[in-house]
Amino acid sequence: MKNYFLKLxxxxxxxxxxxxxxxxxxxxxxxxxxxxxxxxLIYWIIKYPYIINxxxxxFIGLVIDFFLNYILGVHSLLLCILTYLISYNYQxxxxxxxxxxxxxxxxVTFIINGIIYYIxxxxxxxxxxxxxxxxxxxxxxxxxxxxxxxxxxxQKYFF
Numbered sequence: 001m002k003n004y005f006l007k008l009x010x011x012x013x014x015x016x017x018x019x020x021x022x023x024x025x026x027x028x029x030x031x032x033x034x035x036x037x038x039x040x041l042i043y044w045i046i047k048y049p050y051i052i053n054x055x056x057x058x059f060i061g062l063v064i065d066f067f068l069n070y071i072l073g074v075h076s077l078l079l080c081i082l083t084y085l086i087s088y089n090y091q092x093x094x095x096x097x098x099x100x101x102x103x104x105x106x107x108v109t110f111i112i113n114g115i116i117y118y119i120x121x122x123x124x125x126x127x128x129x130x131x132x133x134x135x136x137x138x139x140x141x142x143x144x145x146x147x148x149x150x151x152x153x154x155q156k157y158f159f
Contacts, residue, residue, distance in 0.1 A: 013040055025068055033132060037064055039140045045086045046093060057083040074119050078112050105137040
């Protein structure tokens with residue numbers, strides 16, 4: 001029974017992330033574009049790799065492509081590869097210090113957004129892309145600590 005509440009909690013965070021991403025996509029400035037769903041997905045893959053699998057990443061990628069008007073399947077492919085790499089190197093990533101995870105998120109978001117912007121013919125500057133990746137990594141730290149706080153408060157009741 002506890003596993004169902006955990007899955008429900010995870011999918012609710014994905015729905016909230018989708019809402020936030022759709023809300024902030026109206027901004028045309030590339031630096032302020034925050035990938036809420038990708039950051040939440042990375043958090044849950046690191047936290048529970050046995051619940052979040054490649055199929056979940058595939059459908060989240062399709063949702064991102066569908067709602068944000070990107071070429072259909074680009075996010076799905078990249079998120080499936082990302083999920084596989086994080087799941088494969090789970091022991092290495094989970095043992096990293098939070099600062100190293102911060103730099104890992106910068107690297108991952110830089111690569112993913114660079115590929116997505118190149119395929120979708122979006123004009124970008126590498127410096128802007130780096131600043132966007134740093135901002136995304138800072139948001140990931142906020143997501144990390146905030147969800148941990150909520151999770152530990154609700155753990156004795158639901159999980």
